[in-house]
Each structure stands twice: as C-alpha cells, then as structure tokens.
Amino acid sequence: MTFTRRALAAATAMTLVAFTSGTSLAGEALNRIMDTNTLKVTTNANWAPQSFLNDDNEMEGFDVYVAREIAKRLGIEVEFVTPSWDIITAGNWNGRWDMSVGSMTPTKARSQVQSFPAIYYYTPASAAVHQDSDAVSVSELSGKTVGATTSSVFELYLQYDLIIDAEGVPTFDYQIEPGEIRSYKDSTAVMDDLRLGNGTRLDGMIGSLSAKAMLS
Known part of the structure; x- marks a missing residue:
C-alpha cells in the first residue's frame, strides 16, 4: 500500500x-x-x-x-x-x-x-496521511485524530509544548490543532494503525521524515 x-x-x-x-x-x-x-x-x-x-x-x-x-x-x-x-x-x-x-x-x-x-x-519532521485522505496540507489535520510516539518531540508538538533548546534550531509554528492525540510505543505502531485506512483509527500522524520512507 x-x-x-x-x-x-x-x-x-x-x-x-x-x-x-x-x-x-x-x-x-x-x-x-x-x-x-x-x-x-x-x-x-x-x-x-x-x-x-x-x-x-x-x-x-x-x-x-x-x-x-x-x-x-x-x-x-x-x-x-x-x-x-x-x-x-x-x-x-x-x-x-x-x-x-x-x-x-x-x-x-x-x-x-x-x-x-x-x-x-538533523532531520525534518513530517506529517503523513493515508493515500485515501483528501488532506493536501498539514493544517488540514486540525480537528482530526493524529498519532505520534509517546514522549516524543512529535507528541510534544501536537500538545503545543515543544521547546528545542539547541543551537541552530529554526523557528517553527504549530500548524495542527488535533481533535485527538493518540500515543504509541514507537513510530512503527503509529504507521500500522494508519495503514488500516483513512479515519479507521487515525487521520494522520507526525514523525521523522526518515521514518516516513517506510510508508512508501
């Protein structure tokens, strides 16, 4: 898929x-x-x-x-x-x-x-949706059910509580106001639920861009 x-x-x-x-x-x-x-x-x-x-x-x-x-x-x-x-x-x-x-x-x-x-x-973060999703921008995950690894920076991002205190970090904006945040033990578990279908358990996920390569 x-x-x-x-x-x-x-x-x-x-x-x-x-x-x-x-x-x-x-x-x-x-x-x-x-x-x-x-x-x-x-x-x-x-x-x-x-x-x-x-x-x-x-x-x-x-x-x-x-x-x-x-x-x-x-x-x-x-x-x-x-x-x-x-x-x-x-x-x-x-x-x-x-x-x-x-x-x-x-x-x-x-x-x-x-x-x-x-x-x-350094690696960029990314948002991912199922291929059947109509979302074409990150902000369209607002109000949706979004998954992330527990205790990760991606979960903190969804919680509007991310502070990266290291040199060279670019400024960023919170582009998603999730309706529900679902936490998982690791990114593989998040992707497994996303694979089930658009909106079945998740409408989208946040994780590292390198991890998203596993979705292709």
Whole structure:
C-alpha cells in the first residue's frame, strides 16, 4: 500500500547522544565505561532505518553504526539495550546503560535530566496521511485524530509544548490543532494503525521524515 507524505518543514528534529542522566557527570560515566571495557547503548529495535533488528537478529541502522563507531574510537566493545522510549527520555537510568544513540531531540525538559554533548545529525519532521485522505496540507489535520510516539518531540508538538533548546534550531509554528492525540510505543505502531485506512483509527500522524520512507 502506498501512502502520501506531507512535509512539516517548521518542526525540525535534532538528534544527539546523551552521555549521562540525573546528577551523574560525564567524567564518571566515562570512567565506568572504560573500567568495564563496554559501552552500553540504548536504541530502538524497531525503528528503521535508524535502528532495527535484521533477519539474523542483529542490530543495524544509522544510529547503530554511529554507536559502534563511538565504541571503536574509545577502543572498547558496544552492547545494545532496547528499553521503551519513554523510559529512555525520563532519564532514570540508574546505571543500567551509559549512552543513548537513538535520534533524540534536545528539549528543555530532557535537558533537566540528561546531558547532550553533541549533535550528530538533523532531520525534518513530517506529517503523513493515508493515500485515501483528501488532506493536501498539514493544517488540514486540525480537528482530526493524529498519532505520534509517546514522549516524543512529535507528541510534544501536537500538545503545543515543544521547546528545542539547541543551537541552530529554526523557528517553527504549530500548524495542527488535533481533535485527538493518540500515543504509541514507537513510530512503527503509529504507521500500522494508519495503514488500516483513512479515519479507521487515525487521520494522520507526525514523525521523522526518515521514518516516513517506510510508508512508501
């Protein structure tokens, strides 16, 4: 099934690594990593093309390759763990992992519990609708049922509560006033519901532009 894509140019997502959480310091985290000779990295196992399990049950994807390169340059091993996104963004890591390489956007709320030492790529956000939808602009999703990943910048955008406090972020406007926001564990689950048909469960969704490539 083919889907149409609608760019949401104003809400540009930024992604970066988070080295620490809570009151932990980057130096302490690095010492622990070097002592164990292993970098424990959180990422998503179901978010192609950034990160996913291949047919051999091995992690692949852009974020995975970035994490492996970080470990390689440190001269240590890398271990991937895949907790849910809302747990990662909450910042209550308690030493269970060292870093998140999962395309996380720096926001004001997240900066209170996590450290964002580097930005490693930018990607635009986008809105998507089913091919049977008559919508031709982002604003036409106003009053509709719109899906997004829980605790994501896309959900915050729909809630009119998105503050991206990082350098180089362009200004953006809220172009959608959703009638209902539906939250999902990841973008794949959102797309699965959108595939069911226009208005069946969703009228549209918000997510990263790279994720929308999976809809084509």
